Amino acid sequence: MGRWEPDARGRLERAALTLYGERGFENTTVAEIAERAGLTERTFFRYFTDKREVLFAGAGALQDLLVNAVVDAPPSVTPINAMAVALEAAAAIFDGRRDYSVQRQTVIAANSELQERELIKLARLASALADALRRRGVPDPAASLAAEAGIAVFKIAFERWISESNRGDLSQLIRDSFDQLKAVTAGA
Amino acid sequence: MGRWEPDARGRLERAALTLYGERGFENTTVAEIAERAGLTERTFFRYFTDKREVLFAGAGALQDLLVNAVVDAPPSVTPINAMAVALEAAAAIFDGRRDYSVQRQTVIAANSELQERELIKLARLASALADALRRRGVPDPAASLAAEAGIAVFKIAFERWISESNRGDLSQLIRDSFDQLKAVTAGA
Numbered sequence: 001m002g003r004w005e006p007d008a009r010g011r012l013e014r015a016a017l018t019l020y021g022e023r024g025f026e027n028t029t030v031a032e033i034a035e036r037a038g039l040t041e042r043t044f045f046r047y048f049t050d051k052r053e054v055l056f057a058g059a060g061a062l063q064d065l066l067v068n069a070v071v072d073a074p075p076s077v078t079p080i081n082a083m084a085v086a087l088e089a090a091a092a093i094f095d096g097r098r099d100y101s102v103q104r105q106t107v108i109a110a111n112s113e114l115q116e117r118e119l120i121k122l123a124r125l126a127s128a129l130a131d132a133l134r135r136r137g138v139p140d141p142a143a144s145l146a147a148e149a150g151i152a153v154f155k156i157a158f159e160r161w162i163s164e165s166n167r168g169d170l171s172q173l174i175r176d177s178f179d180q181l182k183a184v185t186a187g188a
Numbered sequence: 189m190g191r192w193e194p195d196a197r198g199r200l201e202r203a204a205l206t207l208y209g210e211r212g213f214e215n216t217t218v219a220e221i222a223e224r225a226g227l228t229e230r231t232f233f234r235y236f237t238d239k240r241e242v243l244f245a246g247a248g249a250l251q252d253l254l255v256n257a258v259v260d261a262p263p264s265v266t267p268i269n270a271m272a273v274a275l276e277a278a279a280a281i282f283d284g285r286r287d288y289s290v291q292r293q294t295v296i297a298a299n300s301e302l303q304e305r306e307l308i309k310l311a312r313l314a315s316a317l318a319d320a321l322r323r324r325g326v327p328d329p330a331a332s333l334a335a336e337a338g339i340a341v342f343k344i345a346f347e348r349w350i351s352e353s354n355r356g357d358l359s360q361l362i363r364d365s366f367d368q369l370k371a372v373t374a375g376a
Binding site: 156 | 304332334336343348368369
């Protein structure tokens with residue numbers, strides 16, 4: 001066991017993101033990340049399996065939060081509104097993390113392997129949310145459609161949040177995108 | 189230039205899919221595919237860059253067909269109906285190819301690299317269709333939302349078509365899934 005390092009995870013995340021931005025994801029090593037964070041490689045591997053996972057370590061917590069919010073929504077809530085409630089709850093995770101999110105998105109956009117990993121993350125989220133809706137008694141294909149539509153809304157709201165600094169907070173953009181989706185599918 | 193071989197592309201596709209099913213995608217070589225098809229490796233590489241592309245060679249034609257159908261829809265057609273028209277037109281590509289599609293899906297489901305490639309294909313389709321809607325004057329985020337929703341409908345209709353042999357044709361399932369999406373987003 002190494003000695004306890006204050007906020008080791010956060011320091012490693014920030015060091016990694018800075019280095020990926022400076023020299024590219026491909027050209028950054030775990031040794032360099034650990035050094036920049038003032039920590040050892042061994043400490044790095046206590047938190048992350050590899051340098052890619054630094055960018056995706058939050059995926060599990062995000063998925064748990066979304067799934068629990070869907071499962072815990074009152075029975076009277078419709079499938080699409082259960083998705084909306086869950087995604088707005090998830091938006092709170094990103095409060096105060098817009099700069100980090102912009103940096104992360106820039107790194108991902110520059111690397112096709114990372115883009116693929118991000119697509120897989122979203123596909124898994126949609127699949128887990130469809131399962132959560134089925135546990136509420138929602139039949140297929142409604143469960144799958146509500147989950148996929150919700151993830152599409154999240155993806156687009158997130159891209160708007162990243163690209164337009166004056167557009168307000170993420171939860172507002174999620175609400176707005178849900179409204180737009182309703183208008184679009186209604187034939188607007 | 190090698191001599192002309194009748195239906196070389198189709199023979200290579202069928203040989204590849206049979207071998208992927210028999211021994212797994214990972215354990216099949218290009219040499220074996222060519223041999224099974226009664227052709228040479230050189231002929232294989234005239235049609236495909238590698239053994240993975242045998243499964244995705246139709247992606248470009250599918251994308252062109254969808255994009256052209258969106259661009260060519262009459263101006264009065266709403267964004268979501270332009271997507272529906274395009275996807276129903278694309279369904280015709282799969283007429284008489286259900287057995288092939290089931291086999292292909294089984295191979296893809298067994299290999300995570302192929303699943304990733306399939307997700308990328310769908311993400312590119314959504315992106316190309318959002319562009320096509322913007323060329324019709326549809327603003328964002330409506331263009332992106334209609335495109336992502338349309339691809340979600342296509343994905344789910346396709347999965348139903350593959351998994352339920354008695355559910356009718358793909359274009360009927362696409363229409364049905366669009367109707368279900370409308371009901372779901374309206375709060376059913």
